[in-house]
Amino acid sequence: MWRRSLLHRARCTNIASRNQTATTTTTAVGRWQLQSHPRCSWRGTALLHTSRPMAVVKPFLLADIGEGIRECEIIQWFVQPGAKVEQFDNICEVQSDKASVEISSRYDGVIKKLYYEAGDMAIVGKPLVDIDMAEEQDDAEAPTPSAGAPSASTASSHTPLPPRPAASRAEQDVRVGGSGGRHAALATPAVRRLVREWGLDITQIVGTGKDGRVLKEDVTRHIEGATEPAAAASPTATSTFAATATPLEETVVPLTPVQNQMFKTMTKSLAIPHFLYADEAAIDRLVTLRNTINHSLSQSRDSDPPSPVRKISYMPFFIKAVSTALHDFPIINSRVDLTDEARPKLVMRPQHNIGVAMDTPAGLLVPNIKNVQQLSIMEIAAELARLQAAGSAGKLGAADLKGGTITLSNIGNVGGTYVAPVIVTSEVAIMGIGRTKVVPAFDKHNTVVPKTIVNFSWSADHRVVDGGTMARMASLVKRYCEEPELLVSKLR
Numbered sequence: 001m002w003r004r005s006l007l008h009r010a011r012c013t014n015i016a017s018r019n020q021t022a023t024t025t026t027t028a029v030g031r032w033q034l035q036s037h038p039r040c041s042w043r044g045t046a047l048l049h050t051s052r053p054m055a056v057v058k059p060f061l062l063a064d065i066g067e068g069i070r071e072c073e074i075i076q077w078f079v080q081p082g083a084k085v086e087q088f089d090n091i092c093e094v095q096s097d098k099a100s101v102e103i104s105s106r107y108d109g110v111i112k113k114l115y116y117e118a119g120d121m122a123i124v125g126k127p128l129v130d131i132d133m134a135e136e137q138d139d140a141e142a143p144t145p146s147a148g149a150p151s152a153s154t155a156s157s158h159t160p161l162p163p164r165p166a167a168s169r170a171e172q173d174v175r176v177g178g179s180g181g182r183h184a185a186l187a188t189p190a191v192r193r194l195v196r197e198w199g200l201d202i203t204q205i206v207g208t209g210k211d212g213r214v215l216k217e218d219v220t221r222h223i224e225g226a227t228e229p230a231a232a233a234s235p236t237a238t239s240t241f242a243a244t245a246t247p248l249e250e251t252v253v254p255l256t257p258v259q260n261q262m263f264k265t266m267t268k269s270l271a272i273p274h275f276l277y278a279d280e281a282a283i284d285r286l287v288t289l290r291n292t293i294n295h296s297l298s299q300s301r302d303s304d305p306p307s308p309v310r311k312i313s314y315m316p317f318f319i320k321a322v323s324t325a326l327h328d329f330p331i332i333n334s335r336v337d338l339t340d341e342a343r344p345k346l347v348m349r350p351q352h353n354i355g356v357a358m359d360t361p362a363g364l365l366v367p368n369i370k371n372v373q374q375l376s377i378m379e380i381a382a383e384l385a386r387l388q389a390a391g392s393a394g395k396l397g398a399a400d401l402k403g404g405t406i407t408l409s410n411i412g413n414v415g416g417t418y419v420a421p422v423i424v425t426s427e428v429a430i431m432g433i434g435r436t437k438v439v440p441a442f443d444k445h446n447t448v449v450p451k452t453i454v455n456f457s458w459s460a461d462h463r464v465v466d467g468g469t470m471a472r473m474a475s476l477v478k479r480y481c482e483e484p485e486l487l488v489s490k491l492r
Contacts, residue, residue: 056134058107059127060091070124072096073257074116075192079129083111091129094122095257095362100394109133119196190361193256194219216361258363269422273462276420277470280455281478283436286317287452289484308382314454315356315410316380317487318433321480322408323352323372324490329473332429333405336464346464355404356384359414360391366424367396368404376491412436412454421459428465431477432457454481 062072072094079091085105093102109131116122191214195202198219205222207214255263294311326333330348337345355368367387369380390396406428409421412435419432434455441451456478460470480487 056132057112058109058131058133060105060107060129060131062094062103062122062124062126062128064124069096071121071257072101072124074118074120074122075100076118077114079111079114081111081113085109085111085131096398101398103128105131107131107133190256190363191216191219197253198223256363258365262364265424266422268425272423272425274420274423274459275462275467275470277458277460277467277474278418278455279474279478280453281481282441282451282453283314283481284452286314286481286484290314290317309378309385312378312381314436315408315433316377316384317481317484318410318431318477319354319356319369319372319380319384319408320375320377320491321477321487322406322431323354324480324487325473325476326352326406327373328476329469331465331469332460332473334428334464335405335426336428336461349405351405353403353405355407356387357407357409358388358391360394360396362394365391365396365401366404366407367391367400368407370403374492406430408433417455419457421457423459423461428461429470429473430459432459 073096075093075095077092078089079085085091086108087106088104091103091105093100095101111129112132113130115127115129122128192202194216195205195214200219200222202214205214205218207218209215209218290312297310297312331346333352334346334348337347339345351370352372353368353370354372355366357364357366367390369375369383369387372380375383387396387400390400404424404427407421407424407430409419409430410433411419412433415435417434419434421430421432423430434457436452436454438450438452440448441453443449456474458470458474480490
């Protein structure tokens with residue numbers, strides 16, 4: 001009983017204290033009056049919200065974009081402080097060491113702060129921007145009195161703004177000037193980096209690429225145009241150059257995100273004991289088959305529906321040959337699991353996600369064609385064309401770059417015969433392809449005839465793949481390329 005009495009007495013004391021503290025002083029705003037009692041209400045017909053919600057500024061964090069990436073380069077901003085954003089509006093574009101990604105807002109509100117400038121490295125899990133969601137709420141909840149007229153200062157602070165229409169991508173691009181905006185979007189990351197290194201304004205460079213895209217040649221032409229007048233003003237510069245030349249200094253250039261990732265990956269890769277196996281294949285029958293297919297494609301340009309592939313290269317045949325041979329040598333499609341270094345394991349992978357090394361404006365990237373074992377040669381050619389177009393435009397996505405099981409690297413497009421390719425840690429083999437060329441050779445009658453050959457170079461992880469297994473796998477791929485009819489008979 002005495003406990004109940006104490007609780008009752010304490011409750012009564014608190015109520016009396018609140019009633020004593022709450023005064024009935026009236027505040028007048030024009031013809032509107034508000035009492036500061038806890039149960040106060042408008043004597044007019046509308047309720048005025050006089051307090052803002054607590055903790056309304058929300059930090060927007062850079063989410064994990066996959067593949068263990070810990071930092072990204074800010075390519076461009078689509079917003080500036082003070083700009084209103086809605087859910088799914090683009091905030092910025094970032095470039096990881098593998099692909100460029102556009103980051104969209106998860107909230108409605110007003111941008112209060114940008115934590116990085118264009119060109120800075122943003123950390124995954126750290127804030128990108130601050131978004132004030134209360135200002136958006138204040139605009140939506142501001143009262144509209146049905147009687148009387150508030151003062152001019154009150155009307156300006158509480159009159160709701162008209163709803164903002166959804167901004168188009170072009171409008172978002174125009175919001176950002178200088179290092180961002182439409183001009184920055186119409187340039188590859190490599191070109192943007194060159195512009196930053198020279199300290200240029202990309203908006204002053206005339207782009208000659210598609211849709212006004214600024215190319216590397218445009219930047220070079222702009223730089224040369226800026227230096228030519230200085231050279232013309234000094235006609236004796238050539239004769240006095242040797243006497244007035246200053247010593248040249250080395251320039252320190254940081255690694256790009258792609259170069260940085262390649263540095264880390266190749267450092268780990270060279271801890272793998274490699275061995276090289278090389279051979280050459282005579283592909284005259286494959287040349288005939290390819291020419292027949294391309295002739296058929298050229299005759300069916302006006303077909304309905306049109307073919308997504310206008311011309312096929314040798315690469316789809318090589319990719320399919322490797323995939324078909326993997327059915328007989330699944331260990332070449334495996335990976336080494338070192339989760340427990342004392343008990344290493346092999347993970348056998350049923351899908352053939354064959355990567356193709358590509359020389360892109362951002363650097364060397366290796367997207368992969370998923371489930372090649374289920375695709376026809378024409379389907380492989382179509383997917384390869386899509387990846388090549390995305391790589392040239394700097395638009396390869398994270399999904400295109402992860403999950404590879406074995407890699408093909410075609411150096412023949414540039415030159416060279418043999419190569420010693422380097423294995424990545426998630427694979428146990430890689431195939432290098434040299435230039436296709438015609439050489440004189442002897443036929444079965446000892447007559448000199450022209451023969452089309454291509455060189456194949458294989459690197460394998462000698463911890464788990466022995467030389468005999470790699471040689472038999474390489475010989476089977478060679479046979480499929482030399483006898484494409486046999487390859488066709490294996491298609492599913």
